[in-house]
Amino acid sequence: MMPILEVISVGSGMTLQDSGRSGWRRFGVAPGGAMDQHGMVQANRLLGNLQHAPVLELMRQGAQLKVLADTWLALSGGGFCAELPAWSARFFEAGSVLHFSELSEGLWAYLAVPGGFVAPKYFESVSVDTRSGIGSGLKQGERLYAKGPIIAGQYPRVRQRQVHPDLQKVYPDEQQIRLLPGPQYDSFAADSRRLLVEGLWQVSPRSDRTGYRLDGGVLEPAPSIHSEPVISGSIQVTTDGLAIVTMRYGPTVGGYPKIAVIREADLDQFAQCGPGTRIKFIWEHY
Amino acid sequence: MGDFKTIRYGERGLLVCDLSFEIRIRLESCAENQSLPWLQEVVPGYDSLLFLMQSENCLPALVRWLSAQDLSAQWDDSDRGILEVPVCYNGPDLRTVAEAIQCSVETVIELHSSAEYRVRMMGFTPGFPYLDGLPERLHLPRRGSPRNHIKPGTVAIGGSHAGIYSVASPGGWNLLGETDLRLFQPEKSRGDVDGSEAAFHLRVGDRIRFVSIGEFAL
Numbered sequence: 001m002m003p004i005l006e007v008i009s010v011g012s013g014m015t016l017q018d019s020g021r022s023g024w025r026r027f028g029v030a031p032g033g034a035m036d037q038h039g040m041v042q043a044n045r046l047l048g049n050l051q052h053a054p055v056l057e058l059m060r061q062g063a064q065l066k067v068l069a070d071t072w073l074a075l076s077g078g079g080f081c082a083e084l085p086a087w088s089a090r091f092f093e094a095g096s097v098l099h100f101s102e103l104s105e106g107l108w109a110y111l112a113v114p115g116g117f118v119a120p121k122y123f124e125s126v127s128v129d130t131r132s133g134i135g136s137g138l139k140q141g142e143r144l145y146a147k148g149p150i151i152a153g154q155y156p157r158v159r160q161r162q163v164h165p166d167l168q169k170v171y172p173d174e175q176q177i178r179l180l181p182g183p184q185y186d187s188f189a190a191d192s193r194r195l196l197v198e199g200l201w202q203v204s205p206r207s208d209r210t211g212y213r214l215d216g217g218v219l220e221p222a223p224s225i226h227s228e229p230v231i232s233g234s235i236q237v238t239t240d241g242l243a244i245v246t247m248r249y250g251p252t253v254g255g256y257p258k259i260a261v262i263r264e265a266d267l268d269q270f271a272q273c274g275p276g277t278r279i280k281f282i283w284e285h286y
Numbered sequence: 287m288g289d290f291k292t293i294r295y296g297e298r299g300l301l302v303c304d305l306s307f308e309i310r311i312r313l314e315s316c317a318e319n320q321s322l323p324w325l326q327e328v329v330p331g332y333d334s335l336l337f338l339m340q341s342e343n344c345l346p347a348l349v350r351w352l353s354a355q356d357l358s359a360q361w362d363d364s365d366r367g368i369l370e371v372p373v374c375y376n377g378p379d380l381r382t383v384a385e386a387i388q389c390s391v392e393t394v395i396e397l398h399s400s401a402e403y404r405v406r407m408m409g410f411t412p413g414f415p416y417l418d419g420l421p422e423r424l425h426l427p428r429r430g431s432p433r434n435h436i437k438p439g440t441v442a443i444g445g446s447h448a449g450i451y452s453v454a455s456p457g458g459w460n461l462l463g464e465t466d467l468r469l470f471q472p473e474k475s476r477g478d479v480d481g482s483e484a485a486f487h488l489r490v491g492d493r494i495r496f497v498s499i500g501e502f503a504l
Contacts, residue, residue, distance in 0.1 A: 025329040025338075026314075027486050028409040028452075123475045123482050132412050133438075133453040134472045183293045183301050227407065227416070228331030231296050231338070253331055253409030261296040286294045 003068045004113050004146040007138055011062030011100055014138050015128040016119045017110075019052040024123050025252040031232065032127035032134075032249055035108045035209065035271040039077030042163045043112035046074035046089040053116025054126045056144065058109045060274070061102040065111075067092045068143070070152040073113060076163065078106015078171050078272045087163040091152070106171035106272035114154070115147030129249055131210060169269065174278045177266045180286060182234055182258030184222055192219040193283075196235070196243070196260065201279040209249040212273075219243055222257040230254045233262035233270070247271065290352055297342040298326070302335045302352070307406065307418070310335050311491050312357050324348065330407045330490055332416070368402065368493045371450070373441050374500040375399075377461035379429075383443070387423050395498055397421045398441075398462060403448055403494040413452035413470035413486045417494060420448045432458035439464050441496065448496075 007014070017040065020033020034040035034057055041051040058079055067073070074089035075081055081100050084090060086109065092098075100109065119126040120135065128135035138144075155161065185193070201216035218241040230236070234246045236256035245262065246254070248271075262270055263284065273279060295301045305313065313335055317328045324344035329336040337348055375395045384391045403419035410416075425446045433456060436442075440451040444459035451457060452469040467487055475482040488494070 023327045024412075024482075025327060026408065026490065027483075028412040028414055120476060122472050123485075124479055131453075131455070132472075133470070134412075180294075180296060183295050226332035226334070227409065228301065228334045229329040229336035229409075231299055231336075233296065251410055252329065253407060258295075261299075264297055 001118050001145050003143040005144040006066040006068055007140055007142045008064035008066050013059040014063055015057050016054050016117050016126045017057040018054045018126050020127050021123040021125045028252050030249050030252055032129045036077050036268040038268040039110045043074045043076040043110040046161050047112050047114055049116050054119055056111040058100055060107055063100040065098045067096040069094050069150055071150045072154055075111050077109040079109020087168040089161040107274045113146040114150045118145040118147050171272050176280050177270050178263040178282050178284050179260040182260045184257035187222040188259050189220045197281045197283050203273050203275055205275045209247055211247055211250050212245045214243040224255055225257055227253045227255045233267045234258045235260040298339045300337045305333050308361055309357055366493055368495050370495055370497045371465050372499045373463040373465050373496045375463040375498055377463045379460035380462055383460050386426055397424055399496045399498050405488050405490050405492045411453045411455050415488050417448040428458040432456050441465055
């Protein structure tokens with residue numbers, strides 16, 4: 001274990017993340033973890049890490065990191081870093097600085113280090129969940145540690161490693177997301193079910209890791225229900241007809257009816273949709 | 287034989303609905319005690335139980351398992367001890383609640399602390415208990431506008447439930463007092479997974495009574 005990076009600027013936010021927590025929802029603990037699990041896995045694979053090793057998750061822009069040791073680093077997801085293109089890994093000398101800029105297309109970027117980052121685990125995960133008081137975010141000047149081993153000549157005569165093109169994601173400004181009926185699908189009016197797939201939706205700027213609000217239309221509310229479990233990707237409709245997608249840090253139970261749930265395979269892609277991305281939903285069935 | 291109303295919920299979820307408290311608790315403990323290989327986790331709702339499977343392919347195994355459950359035997363947990371929650375009744379909404387039901391603050395405290403409660407489910411935040419058993423006179427709507435910051439340990443009522451805030455959070459319930467019990471201690475989950483349950487003071491099904499340890503000082 002050795003210091004590998006120093007936070008010069010946190011930008012719009014950075015936390016250490018992994019695959020999150022499983023099995024604790026019944027106590028009210030959200031799964032958490034990297035918002036885009038595919039991005040996390042690919043960054044780790046570039047360095048030969050376990051695929052769920054802790055990575056640094058960077059939100060959108062402004063972050064700066066100083067490299068403290070000669071090492072390979074990998075980046076994936078929706079970030080834009082001048083020194084390290086997304087979906088690739090390369091060697092850095094101690095003293096180099098990584099700059100993340102606003103040119104990014106997605107919301108979340110993932111930086112992996114050899115062996116993964118070292119951080120305290122709560123319920124077997126390093127995932128920081130500030131809403132639940134689990135862990136804390138990173139601060140300027142903080143040093144991050146890699147599990148290692150850090151071998152400068154790990155990939156001799158290799159200048160850059162890349163994720164296979166089929167596994168590299170792009171984040172176009174128009175996206176299609178597939179839906180399955182939610183538990184209360186039948187109690188919504190046919191017009192609301194139609195509006196969900198005929199309208200053009202955008203993630204509201206008033207969104208966070210617990211939930212993405214959808215702008216683009218008002219749905220007819222359905223009768224309220226007794227609080228029941230809520231899974232990530234559920235589209236809840238409030239009493240005002242506002243649609244909110246519960247994300248990985250959202251409450252584990254809730255009383256709003258759920259019209260739909262995003263297909264698991266599309267949830268990483270949806271998580272990368274920032275304000276401005278136009279979203280077209282498509283109904284699929286069980 | 288089990289005959290349950292179920293709804294699909296996402297690829298890996300099956301929601302079992304319209305369960306009585308007793309049946310829900312027994313079905314949950316059956317699932318947890320059998321270490322079923324196809325099951326990722328079960329999550330209780332108010333009158334529902336969500337089964338999250340390891341993969342969508344496990345659905346037939348889950349449906350078979352559900353139909354084989356026999357919950358007809360008598361169930362009795364009256365020998366389960368009652369946990370006491372010490373409360374200092376100094377909450378900012380005591381007077382509002384008293385005015386709403388046209389009684390004195392002392393009566394509000396008396397009503398709240400004389401009832402026996404049961405942890406119906408947990409959620410909202412880690413370790414937050416939704417408590418059944420609130421006397422009907424105290425069933426009041428939530429506040430029109432939620433507060434931004436409520437301290438952990440704050441004892442509150444909302445609708446037909448009583449609760450205790452477990453972490454600092456926003457919230458719309460009426461606040462009656464505070465306890466120094468820590469309902470959620472994440473630092474106790476730092477070790478191995480089997481010990482991590484120690485992070486929670488309460489379990490679903492626990493019986494609870496509030497005990498006044500101090501009068502309001504407003």
